[in-house]
Amino acid sequence: MHTHIETDGQVMTVYLEGELDHHNAPAVREKIDEFAVGFHPTHTILDFGGVTFMDSSGIGLVMGRYKLLVQLSCTLEIRNLSTHAYKVMRLAGLDKIAALSRAEKKEAQNHETQQ
Amino acid sequence: MKPSNEMRLQLESRSVNEGYARVAVAAFAAALDPTLEEVNDIKTAVSEAVTNCIVHAYPNEVGKIYIRVRLFEQGTMEIQIHDRGCGIADIRKAREPLFTTLGGDRAGLGFSVMESFCDKVRVRSTVGKGTTVTLVKSIRGRDATLEP
Numbered sequence: 001m002h003t004h005i006e007t008d009g010q011v012m013t014v015y016l017e018g019e020l021d022h023h024n025a026p027a028v029r030e031k032i033d034e035f036a037v038g039f040h041p042t043h044t045i046l047d048f049g050g051v052t053f054m055d056s057s058g059i060g061l062v063m064g065r066y067k068l069l070v071q072l073s074c075t076l077e078i079r080n081l082s083t084h085a086y087k088v089m090r091l092a093g094l095d096k097i098a099a100l101s102r103a104e105k106k107e108a109q110n111h112e113t114q115q
Numbered sequence: 116m117k118p119s120n121e122m123r124l125q126l127e128s129r130s131v132n133e134g135y136a137r138v139a140v141a142a143f144a145a146a147l148d149p150t151l152e153e154v155n156d157i158k159t160a161v162s163e164a165v166t167n168c169i170v171h172a173y174p175n176e177v178g179k180i181y182i183r184v185r186l187f188e189q190g191t192m193e194i195q196i197h198d199r200g201c202g203i204a205d206i207r208k209a210r211e212p213l214f215t216t217l218g219g220d221r222a223g224l225g226f227s228v229m230e231s232f233c234d235k236v237r238v239r240s241t242v243g244k245g246t247t248v249t250l251v252k253s254i255r256g257r258d259a260t261l262e263p
Binding site for chain 2: 019021022023025029053054055056057059060061063064083084088091092
C-alpha cells in the first residue's frame with residue numbers, strides 16, 4: 001500500500017494506492033495522522049482512486065481519521081471511490097461524516113479489473 | 116448435496132496472509148464465472164472472516180486458519196473459515212453492528228460486511244476451542260447479468 005500526501009494552501013490531499021485491509025491500514029493511519037497533526041489542515045481529501053481492494057479496515061481508517069480531524073476543526077472528503085468501496089462506506093453510514101464521491105464510471109471499472 | 120468441487124487451504128494467522136486468503140478463494144470461485152461485483156463481495160467477506168481469526172481468535176499467538184471452499188451445482192459456493200482460537204462467548208453480541216472488543220480503528224462492522232455481501236452467514240463457536248464461520252453465496256455469474 002502506497003500513501004502520498006500533497007498540500008495546497010491548508011488543504012491536505014492523501015492519495016492511497018493498493019489494497020486497504022487490516023494488514024496495510026496501520027501504516028496508512030500513522031502517515032496521515034503524523035502529517036495532519038503537524039500541518040493542521042482545514043480540509044482533508046482522501047483520494048481512493050488507486051485503491052484496488054477495501055474491506056471494513058477502510059471504514060475504520062475513515063472513522064478514525066474523522067475523529068482526529070474534527071479535533072483539528074478540519075472537514076473530510078473522500079474522492080474517487082470504486083463502486084465497491086462506495087458500497088462498503090455507505091453500509092457503514094460514512095456519508096454522514098464525510099462527503100463521498102465515486103470515480104468516473106470508466107475509471108472505477110478500470111481500477112477494479114486491475115485486481 | 117454433493118459439492119461439484121472443493122479446495123482446502125491452511126494458513127498461519129499472520130496479517131500478511133489476508134491478501135493471499137481472499138485472492139485464493141476468489142480464484143477458486145472463478146469456475147462459477149462470477150461478475151466483478153461478486154468477486155469483490157467474496158474477497159471482502161473472506162477478508163473480514165480471516166481478519167477476525169488473526170485479531171480475535173489468536174490475539175497473542177500465531178495459530179492456524181483453516182479454509183474450505185465448496186462449489187455446488189447451480190452456482191452456490193460455501194466458504195468455511197475455521198480457527199482453533201479463543202472462541203466467542205456471546206455470538207449475538209459479536210455480530211451486532213459497531214460492537215467491538217478492541218479499540219483503535221476497529222469499526223466493529225466485520226460481521227455486518229459479511230452479512231451484506233453474502234446470502235447466509237453462520238457462526239459456531241466454543242470458548243477455548245475455536246470458531247467456524249460459514250459463508251454461503253450464490254453466484255449468478257456473468258451470463259445471468261447479460262440477459263435483458
